[in-house]
Amino acid sequence: MSIARRILLAASTxxxxxxxxxxxxxxxxxxxxxxxxxxxxxxMAAASLQQPNGIGTIFTRLGExxxxxxxxxxxxxxxxxxxxxxxxxxxxxQISVKPTQLGLDLDKEICFRNLQRLVDRAAERQNFVWxxxxxxxxxxxxxxxxxxxxxxxPLIGLALQAYLFRTAQDVxxxxxxxxxxxxxxxxxxxxxxxxxxRKADVDENFYRLSCRMLSEEAQRMGTLLHIATxxxxxxxxxxxxxxxxxxxxxxxxxxxxxxxxxPLQLRLAKQGRRIRVLIAYGEYWFAWYMRRLAERPAxxxxxxxxxxxx
Numbered sequence: 001m002s003i004a005r006r007i008l009l010a011a012s013t014x015x016x017x018x019x020x021x022x023x024x025x026x027x028x029x030x031x032x033x034x035x036x037x038x039x040x041x042x043x044m045a046a047a048s049l050q051q052p053n054g055i056g057t058i059f060t061r062l063g064e065x066x067x068x069x070x071x072x073x074x075x076x077x078x079x080x081x082x083x084x085x086x087x088x089x090x091x092x093x094q095i096s097v098k099p100t101q102l103g104l105d106l107d108k109e110i111c112f113r114n115l116q117r118l119v120d121r122a123a124e125r126q127n128f129v130w131x132x133x134x135x136x137x138x139x140x141x142x143x144x145x146x147x148x149x150x151x152x153x154p155l156i157g158l159a160l161q162a163y164l165f166r167t168a169q170d171v172x173x174x175x176x177x178x179x180x181x182x183x184x185x186x187x188x189x190x191x192x193x194x195x196x197x198r199k200a201d202v203d204e205n206f207y208r209l210s211c212r213m214l215s216e217e218a219q220r221m222g223t224l225l226h227i228a229t230x231x232x233x234x235x236x237x238x239x240x241x242x243x244x245x246x247x248x249x250x251x252x253x254x255x256x257x258x259x260x261x262x263p264l265q266l267r268l269a270k271q272g273r274r275i276r277v278l279i280a281y282g283e284y285w286f287a288w289y290m291r292r293l294a295e296r297p298a299x300x301x302x303x304x305x306x307x308x309x310x
Contacts, residue, residue: 034259035280040082043281046258047093054269055277057093058130058255059086062282065100069110072103076114080121087125095122096130096159096182096278099142112145119153128180133159135188136195143170150177157226161186162206163195171209178222182255183209185229203234210238214247226276228255232264239273249274 036046040059047057059082066072079095086093095118102114115131122129131146133139146158157180160167164186174181185202186195196202206229212218213225227238235254242252253274256265268275 034257036258038281038283040078040085040281043279044085044089044091044093046279047091048089050277051092053266055265055275056253057091058096058276058278059093060096060098060132060278060280061101062280063101064098064134065105066103067105069103069106072101072106072110072114075101076117079118083118083121083125083127086127094128094130094276096132098132098134099138099145100134104138104141104145108141108145112148115145115149116152119149119155122155123153128155128157130157130180130182131159133161133184136164136190139164139166139170143174146174146179147177150179154178154180156180157182157224159184159228160209162209163190163202165194165196167205168209168212171212175213175218175221175223180224180226181213182226182228183213203231207234207237211241214238214242214245214252216245219247219251223251225252226255227252230256230261230264232261235264235268 036042040061043057043059047059050057061075061078061082063075066075075097079097082095086095097115097118099111099115103110115129118129121127131142131149133142142158146156149156158174159182160170162183162185171181183206185206196205210225210227213223227235229235241247249272253276254265254268255276255278258277258279265275265277
C-alpha cells in the first residue's frame with residue numbers, strides 16, 4: 001500500500017483532523033467535487049440532470065457506526081421517505097445503506113428488522129436496496145444479514161471488496177443464490193494479512209472476480225454484477241470480455257461515483273451500457289471523502305485542479 005493511501009485512510013478516522021477539516025472552506029469546496037450537497041434534495045436534483053443521458057442513480061446517506069437505537073430508527077425512516085420521493089419523482093434511482101447505520105453495532109435483530117422495512121417499501125415502490133460493505137470485522141455479519149434478507153426478497157444486493165483475500169470464496173458461496181453483487185475495490189485500512197496491499201494485485205483480483213460473475217455459469221444462476229470501478233483500463237478489459245463471451249446487458253451494470261470520470265460515464269451510456277452513479281449526501285461526509293481520495297491518491301490532484309478551474 002502506498003504511503004499516500006495509508007496516510008489518507010489513517011486521517012479518515014482521526015477525530016482532530018475531522019473536526020478541523022470539516023470547518024475549512026477549502027475542504028468543503030473540494031467535497032462538492034464528489035457530492036452535490038448535504039440534503040437529499042441536492043442529490044435528487046443531480047440525479048434528475050444525469051437521467052436524460054441514460055445514467056441511473058444510487059443514493060446513499062453518509063454516516064456509520066451509530067451508537068443509539070433512536071438514530072438507527074431515524075436513518076431507517078429517512079430511507080423509507082427517500083424511496084417514496086424517488087417513486088413520486090419518477091427517478092431511476094435505488095438506495096444503498098450501511099448496516100451500522102441501521103443499528104448493527106447495537107443489536108443485529110434491530111438492524112435486520114430495519115433492513116426488512118426498507119426492502120418491503122422497495123417492493124411496494126418497485127425499487128431495490130443495496131447493502132454497503134464496511135471494514136473487515138463487519139464482513140461476516142453483513143453476509144449473514146444479506147442471506148437472511150435474500151431468503152425473503154430478491155430486491156436486495158450486496159457490495160463485496162476485491163482487495164480482501166476472502167472475497168473469491170465469498171463470491172462462490174453467493175452465486176447459487178442468484179445474488180446481485182456490487183464489486184468494489186475496497187477503501188478501508190486493512191492489514192496485509194487479509195488484503196492485497198498492492199494496487200496491481202487488487203486490480204487483477206477485481207478483473208478475475210468480475211469475469212467469474214459474468215461467466216455463463218454465473219449467469220445461469222441469475223447473478224447480477226455491478227462493476228464499480230473508474231479505471232478505464234479495467235473497463236476496457238471487461239468490455240472486451242463481455243463482447244467476446246456474449247454477456248447480455250441485463251447481466252451487469254457499471255457503477256461509479258458522482259463527479260469522477262464523467263466522460264467515461266457518458267461514453268458507456270452512449271454505448272448502451274447500463275450505468276448507475278452513486279450520489280452521496282449528508283452531514284457526516286469526512287470519513288467517506290477521505291476514503292474516496294485514498295482509493296486513488298491521484299484524486300487529490302484531480303480535486304486541486306477542479307478547485308483552481310472554478
